[in-house]
Amino acid sequence: MKKMASGMYNILGEGAFEYLAKAQALEREGKKVLHFEIGQPDFPTPEHIKETAYDSIKTNFTGYVAATGILELKQAIQDEVEFSRGFRPDTEQILILPGAKPGIFFTMLGLVNPGDEVIYPDPGFPTYGSVVKYLNAREVPIALNEENDFRLDPKDVEEKITEKTKLIILNSPQNPTGSVMKKHELEKIAELAEEHELYVLGDEIYSKMLYDAEFHSVTIRDETKERTILLDGFSKSYSMTGWRLGYIVGPQQVIEKMGLLMINALSCTTSFVQKAGITALKGDQEPLFEMMRSFRIRRDAIVKGLNSIPNFSCLTPEGAFYTFPNIKKTGMSSREMADHLLYNAHVCCLPGSSFGPNGEGYIRFSYATSVDTINQAIRQIRESFN
Numbered sequence: 162m163k164k165m166a167s168g169m170y171n172i173l174g175e176g177a178f179e180y181l182a183k184a185q186a187l188e189r190e191g192k193k194v195l196h197f198e199i200g201q202p203d204f205p206t207p208e209h210i211k212e213t214a215y216d217s218i219k220t221n222f223t224g225y226v227a228a229t230g231i232l233e234l235k236q237a238i239q240d241e242v243e244f245s246r247g248f249r250p251d252t253e254q255i256l257i258l259p260g261a262k263p264g265i266f267f268t269m270l271g272l273v274n275p276g277d278e279v280i281y282p283d284p285g286f287p288t289y290g291s292v293v294k295y296l297n298a299r300e301v302p303i304a305l306n307e308e309n310d311f312r313l314d315p316k317d318v319e320e321k322i323t324e325k326t327k328l329i330i331l332n333s334p335q336n337p338t339g340s341v342m343k344k345h346e347l348e349k350i351a352e353l354a355e356e357h358e359l360y361v362l363g364d365e366i367y368s369k370m371l372y373d374a375e376f377h378s379v380t381i382r383d384e385t386k387e388r389t390i391l392l393d394g395f396s397k398s399y400s401m402t403g404w405r406l407g408y409i410v411g412p413q414q415v416i417e418k419m420g421l422l423m424i425n426a427l428s429c430t431t432s433f434v435q436k437a438g439i440t441a442l443k444g445d446q447e448p449l450f451e452m453m454r455s456f457r458i459r460r461d462a463i464v465k466g467l468n469s470i471p472n473f474s475c476l477t478p479e480g481a482f483y484t485f486p487n488i489k490k491t492g493m494s495s496r497e498m499a500d501h502l503l504y505n506a507h508v509c510c511l512p513g514s515s516f517g518p519n520g521e522g523y524i525r526f527s528y529a530t531s532v533d534t535i536n537q538a539i540r541q542i543r544e545s546f547n
């Protein structure tokens with residue numbers, strides 16, 4: 162039998178799904194597991210968004226639609242980008258996708274050749290490195306350091322740029338650390354990209370999920386005209402993970418070609434889901450605000466709790482719904498710790514190393530669960546060390 166395509170031997174899975182499967186195996190044995198592994202809000206999709214989808218199905222809005230997305234949703238995204246990033250892209254610069262993840266995949270498929278170098282954060286969302294590997298391109302991970310509150314340092318980016326660099330990927334607010342980049346840092350990276358004629362992918366899926374920090378976008382200089390691709394979506398802010406709806410905004414000639422990728426791979430994003438997306442952006446934002454008020458209370462509870470465990474220390478994240486405690490003083494590896502917590506405390510979190518080598522010495526908790534569950538988990542973790 163001939164071998165599969167070479168990239169297939171390089172592509173990786175995600176730690177979250179691996180640990181979910183381990184936790185489910187324990188549950189089948191009758192153990193009660195407290196879940197902190199999956200990055201998914203525990204709130205239902207708001208009612209008014211669901212109503213739009215029901216109505217769209219009832220009125221038979223169920224056929225193929227334009228490959229790059231329906232105009233009405235693109236117009237809502239124009240308003241959204243103008244409001245949140247301060248510039249108004251053309252509708253031809255917008256591509257609607259089934260989730261944010263295909264935006265990462267298509268951007269790299271569209272821009273990166275074998276041998277090109279791609280700079281991305283470590284620890285970071287596993288898809289970045291995995292797709293770089295799949296494309297036989299070169300991974301250039303940049304360490305996010307706790308001493309710098311896990312923010313990507315533009316100086317480190319500058320040092321890693323070579324003739325072969327094609328793309329820089331940024332993610333703020335960040336998964337898995339919850340860090341939020343500052344305006345001057347994003348400006349500096351945007352400047353470097355301009356100077357070295359590089360593309361930038363700003364993964365801003367958590368753009369609406371901040372506590373005290375202000376949101377700034379890496380589109381700040383280029384406004385997606387020449388080199389910057391903005392990625393955002395509905396999964397997290399509107400509790401729509403299973404609906405699969407996201408978008409990219411980028412230079413028109415790049416988006417036009419990605420529209421062809423879309424035609425070949427998916428034809429279009431689900432018609433009635435796009436209608437629901439319009440309601441999400443244009444409708445009542447109170448469910449989002451309410452969710453964030455709740456996440457703030459949970460964040461404060463989990464940070465306080467984790468800091469009370471001997472040899473754990475935990476920064477207060479400024480965005481998203483993840484904490485990334487340092488466990489180096491326990492002497493355990495992050496995988497040993499995640500396994501210990503799962504099997505001895507019945508608390509499922511993820512090893513930091515599943516987000517890149519620089520995540521070693523940390524574990525990630527997704528605090529998309531109630532304060533009672535958080536407090537119970539902290540008690541069980543403490544007892545597991547007695």
Ligand SMILES: Cc1ncc(COP(=O)(O)O)c(C=O)c1O
Pocket residue numbers: 200259260261262263286332335336364366394395396397402406407
């Ligand atoms: C940083 C980051 N980007 C992209 C995604 C993917 O989002 P979606 O579910 O819309 O594909 C996630 C989901 O966990 C994420 O954390």
